[in-house]
Amino acid sequence: MSKTDTSKTATHILPALPYAENALKPVISAKTLSFHYGKHHQGYVDNLNKLIADTNYADLSLEQIITRAAGKPKKAAIFNNAAQIWNHTFYWQSLTPKGGGEPPAALKQRIEAAFGSVDACKKELASAAVSQFGSGWAWLVLDGEVLKVVKTANAEVPWLTDMKPLLVIDVWEHAYYLDYQNRRADYVNAVLDKLLNWEFALQNAS
Numbered sequence: 626m627s628k629t630d631t632s633k634t635a636t637h638i639l640p641a642l643p644y645a646e647n648a649l650k651p652v653i654s655a656k657t658l659s660f661h662y663g664k665h666h667q668g669y670v671d672n673l674n675k676l677i678a679d680t681n682y683a684d685l686s687l688e689q690i691i692t693r694a695a696g697k698p699k700k701a702a703i704f705n706n707a708a709q710i711w712n713h714t715f716y717w718q719s720l721t722p723k724g725g726g727e728p729p730a731a732l733k734q735r736i737e738a739a740f741g742s743v744d745a746c747k748k749e750l751a752s753a754a755v756s757q758f759g760s761g762w763a764w765l766v767l768d769g770e771v772l773k774v775v776k777t778a779n780a781e782v783p784w785l786t787d788m789k790p791l792l793v794i795d796v797w798e799h800a801y802y803l804d805y806q807n808r809r810a811d812y813v814n815a816v817l818d819k820l821l822n823w824e825f826a827l828q829n830a831s
Contacts, residue, residue: 636674637670637673637674637687637710638670639662639666639667639670640714640717642658642662642717643717643718643721644721644722646658646659646662648722649720649722649820652812652815652816652819652820653720653801653804653816653820654803654804656803657800657801657803657804660799660803661713661799661800662713662717665713665799666709666710666713666714669706669707669709669710669713670706670710672702672706673690673703673706673707673710676702676703676706677690677703682694682703687707687710687711688711690703690704690707691704691707691708691711691782691785692785694707695785704780705779705780706780708780708781708782709780711782712762712780712782712793712795713795715790715793716762716793716794716795716800718822718825719792719793719794719821719822719825719826720816720820720821720822721820721821721822721824721825722820723819724819724820724821724822724823725817725818725819725820725821726823727743727823728743728823728826728827729823729824729827731827732823732826732827732830735772735830736772738772739771739772739773740772746765746772746774747817749774750763750765750774750792750794750813750817751810751813751814751817752774753774753775753776754776754794754796754809754813755796755809755810755813756776757776757778757796758778759778759779760778760779760796760797760798761776761777761778761779761781761796761797762776762777762781762793762794762795762796763775763776763793763794763796763813764776764777764783764788764790764791764792764793764794765790765791765792765793765826766783766788766789766790766791767788767789767791767829767830768787768788768789772791772830773788775788789829789830790829791825791826791829791830792821792822792823792825792826792829794813794816794817796809796813800812
Protein backbone atom coordinates (compact mmCIF):
# COMPACT_ATOMS: atom_id res chain seq x y z
CA MET A 626 0.00 0.00 0.00
CA SER A 627 1.51 3.29 -1.03
CA LYS A 628 0.98 6.59 0.70
CA THR A 629 -1.81 7.40 -1.73
CA ASP A 630 -4.42 9.79 -0.39
CA THR A 631 -7.79 8.22 0.21
CA SER A 632 -10.82 9.94 -1.22
CA LYS A 633 -11.61 13.13 0.63
CA THR A 634 -14.71 12.50 2.69
CA ALA A 635 -15.85 13.21 6.21
CA THR A 636 -16.43 9.50 6.81
CA HIS A 637 -13.61 6.96 6.73
CA ILE A 638 -14.56 3.35 6.12
CA LEU A 639 -13.02 0.02 7.06
CA PRO A 640 -11.07 -1.29 4.01
CA ALA A 641 -12.01 -4.79 2.91
CA LEU A 642 -9.75 -7.66 3.92
CA PRO A 643 -7.76 -9.05 0.95
CA TYR A 644 -8.80 -12.62 1.87
CA ALA A 645 -11.47 -14.52 3.84
CA GLU A 646 -11.37 -14.47 7.65
CA ASN A 647 -10.41 -18.16 7.73
CA ALA A 648 -7.73 -17.87 5.01
CA LEU A 649 -4.76 -17.53 7.38
CA LYS A 650 -5.42 -20.68 9.41
CA PRO A 651 -3.75 -22.34 11.22
CA VAL A 652 -1.26 -19.53 11.86
CA ILE A 653 -3.99 -16.97 12.61
CA SER A 654 -7.43 -18.33 13.43
CA ALA A 655 -10.70 -17.04 12.00
CA LYS A 656 -11.68 -16.07 15.56
CA THR A 657 -8.59 -13.90 15.97
CA LEU A 658 -9.08 -12.30 12.56
CA SER A 659 -12.75 -11.66 13.29
CA PHE A 660 -11.94 -9.85 16.54
CA HIS A 661 -8.81 -8.11 15.25
CA TYR A 662 -10.33 -6.86 12.00
CA GLY A 663 -14.01 -6.66 12.89
CA LYS A 664 -13.66 -5.19 16.39
CA HIS A 665 -10.25 -3.51 16.77
CA HIS A 666 -9.73 -2.18 13.24
CA GLN A 667 -13.40 -1.21 12.94
CA GLY A 668 -13.17 0.47 16.33
CA TYR A 669 -10.35 2.75 15.16
CA VAL A 670 -12.44 3.75 12.14
CA ASP A 671 -15.50 4.49 14.26
CA ASN A 672 -13.47 6.44 16.83
CA LEU A 673 -11.73 8.52 14.17
CA ASN A 674 -14.99 9.47 12.50
CA LYS A 675 -16.36 10.68 15.85
CA LEU A 676 -13.18 12.58 16.71
CA ILE A 677 -12.91 14.48 13.42
CA ALA A 678 -16.60 15.28 12.89
CA ASP A 679 -17.07 19.03 12.46
CA THR A 680 -13.32 19.73 12.80
CA ASN A 681 -10.72 20.93 10.32
CA TYR A 682 -9.67 17.28 9.96
CA ALA A 683 -13.04 16.19 8.61
CA ASP A 684 -12.28 16.55 4.91
CA LEU A 685 -8.68 15.31 5.01
CA SER A 686 -7.37 11.99 3.75
CA LEU A 687 -6.13 9.46 6.30
CA GLU A 688 -2.49 10.26 5.48
CA GLN A 689 -3.09 14.00 5.82
CA ILE A 690 -4.74 13.49 9.21
CA ILE A 691 -1.79 11.42 10.44
CA THR A 692 0.74 13.99 9.21
CA ARG A 693 -1.06 16.99 10.69
CA ALA A 694 -1.84 15.38 14.05
CA ALA A 695 1.62 13.84 14.59
CA GLY A 696 3.55 15.26 17.53
CA LYS A 697 0.61 17.32 18.83
CA PRO A 698 -0.36 16.14 22.33
CA LYS A 699 -3.85 17.64 22.07
CA LYS A 700 -4.43 15.67 18.86
CA ALA A 701 -3.04 12.38 20.17
CA ALA A 702 -6.39 10.57 20.01
CA ILE A 703 -6.89 11.60 16.39
CA PHE A 704 -3.35 10.58 15.49
CA ASN A 705 -3.56 7.23 17.28
CA ASN A 706 -6.84 6.17 15.67
CA ALA A 707 -5.88 7.37 12.18
CA ALA A 708 -2.44 5.77 12.32
CA GLN A 709 -3.87 2.51 13.62
CA ILE A 710 -6.29 2.38 10.68
CA TRP A 711 -3.34 2.85 8.31
CA ASN A 712 -1.08 0.37 10.12
CA HIS A 713 -3.72 -2.35 10.24
CA THR A 714 -4.60 -1.97 6.57
CA PHE A 715 -0.90 -2.31 5.75
CA TYR A 716 -0.59 -5.33 8.06
CA TRP A 717 -3.43 -7.23 6.37
CA GLN A 718 -1.70 -6.73 3.05
CA SER A 719 1.65 -7.83 4.52
CA LEU A 720 0.11 -11.28 5.05
CA THR A 721 -1.10 -13.76 2.46
CA PRO A 722 -2.30 -17.37 2.54
CA LYS A 723 0.57 -19.70 1.61
CA GLY A 724 3.04 -16.85 2.08
CA GLY A 725 6.56 -16.96 3.47
CA GLY A 726 9.11 -18.95 1.51
CA GLU A 727 11.54 -17.27 -0.87
CA PRO A 728 11.10 -13.63 -1.89
CA PRO A 729 10.91 -12.78 -5.60
CA ALA A 730 14.37 -12.66 -7.18
CA ALA A 731 14.52 -8.87 -7.44
CA LEU A 732 13.69 -8.43 -3.77
CA LYS A 733 15.86 -11.35 -2.65
CA GLN A 734 18.86 -9.68 -4.27
CA ARG A 735 18.26 -6.48 -2.31
CA ILE A 736 17.67 -8.39 0.94
CA GLU A 737 20.92 -10.31 0.50
CA ALA A 738 22.79 -7.08 -0.20
CA ALA A 739 21.42 -5.48 2.98
CA PHE A 740 21.33 -8.40 5.43
CA GLY A 741 23.57 -11.09 3.92
CA SER A 742 20.71 -13.58 3.46
CA VAL A 743 16.94 -13.92 3.60
CA ASP A 744 17.30 -15.90 6.83
CA ALA A 745 19.29 -13.08 8.39
CA CYS A 746 16.58 -10.60 7.38
CA LYS A 747 13.89 -12.81 8.93
CA LYS A 748 15.93 -13.18 12.12
CA GLU A 749 16.24 -9.41 12.39
CA LEU A 750 12.49 -8.98 11.83
CA ALA A 751 11.79 -11.63 14.47
CA SER A 752 14.17 -9.98 16.92
CA ALA A 753 12.56 -6.56 16.40
CA ALA A 754 9.06 -8.01 16.79
CA VAL A 755 9.80 -10.08 19.89
CA SER A 756 11.87 -7.39 21.63
CA GLN A 757 9.35 -4.56 21.10
CA PHE A 758 8.37 -3.71 24.67
CA GLY A 759 4.60 -3.48 24.96
CA SER A 760 2.46 -2.78 21.92
CA GLY A 761 3.91 -1.94 18.53
CA TRP A 762 5.07 -3.03 15.10
CA ALA A 763 8.12 -4.53 13.38
CA TRP A 764 8.76 -3.18 9.89
CA LEU A 765 10.88 -3.92 6.86
CA VAL A 766 11.52 -0.48 5.36
CA LEU A 767 13.51 1.37 2.78
CA ASP A 768 15.56 4.16 4.33
CA GLY A 769 16.60 5.97 1.20
CA GLU A 770 17.91 3.07 -0.89
CA VAL A 771 18.87 0.91 2.08
CA LEU A 772 16.70 -1.93 3.40
CA LYS A 773 16.38 -1.88 7.19
CA VAL A 774 14.35 -3.43 9.98
CA VAL A 775 12.84 -0.98 12.47
CA LYS A 776 10.25 -1.19 15.22
CA THR A 777 7.71 1.38 16.31
CA ALA A 778 5.68 1.68 19.49
CA ASN A 779 1.90 1.92 19.73
CA ALA A 780 0.55 3.69 16.61
CA GLU A 781 3.75 5.21 15.21
CA VAL A 782 4.31 4.97 11.45
CA PRO A 783 7.77 4.91 9.82
CA TRP A 784 6.87 7.11 6.86
CA LEU A 785 6.66 10.12 9.17
CA THR A 786 10.46 9.86 9.41
CA ASP A 787 10.82 9.40 5.64
CA MET A 788 11.21 5.63 5.71
CA LYS A 789 9.16 3.67 3.17
CA PRO A 790 7.35 0.65 4.68
CA LEU A 791 7.58 -2.62 2.73
CA LEU A 792 6.12 -5.10 5.27
CA VAL A 793 4.93 -5.06 8.86
CA ILE A 794 4.22 -7.50 11.69
CA ASP A 795 1.70 -6.43 14.32
CA VAL A 796 2.84 -7.26 17.85
CA TRP A 797 -0.03 -5.74 19.80
CA GLU A 798 -1.34 -8.51 22.07
CA HIS A 799 -4.73 -8.58 20.36
CA ALA A 800 -2.95 -9.74 17.17
CA TYR A 801 -2.00 -13.09 18.67
CA TYR A 802 -3.25 -13.63 22.22
CA LEU A 803 -6.32 -15.77 21.43
CA ASP A 804 -4.11 -18.19 19.45
CA TYR A 805 -0.74 -17.99 21.21
CA GLN A 806 -1.38 -16.41 24.64
CA ASN A 807 1.98 -14.98 25.78
CA ARG A 808 4.03 -16.85 23.15
CA ARG A 809 4.71 -13.86 20.93
CA ALA A 810 7.80 -15.48 19.41
CA ASP A 811 5.79 -18.47 18.18
CA TYR A 812 3.30 -16.14 16.46
CA VAL A 813 6.06 -14.03 14.90
CA ASN A 814 8.01 -17.02 13.57
CA ALA A 815 4.86 -18.62 12.15
CA VAL A 816 3.97 -15.38 10.34
CA LEU A 817 7.49 -15.08 8.95
CA ASP A 818 7.58 -18.69 7.75
CA LYS A 819 4.04 -19.12 6.41
CA LEU A 820 2.23 -15.82 5.84
CA LEU A 821 4.69 -13.06 4.93
CA ASN A 822 3.71 -11.43 1.63
CA TRP A 823 7.01 -10.87 -0.16
CA GLU A 824 5.20 -9.86 -3.37
CA PHE A 825 3.62 -6.96 -1.50
CA ALA A 826 7.04 -5.92 -0.24
CA LEU A 827 8.40 -5.99 -3.79
CA GLN A 828 5.56 -3.78 -5.01
CA ASN A 829 6.28 -1.27 -2.25
CA ALA A 830 10.02 -1.31 -2.98
CA SER A 831 9.60 -0.35 -6.63
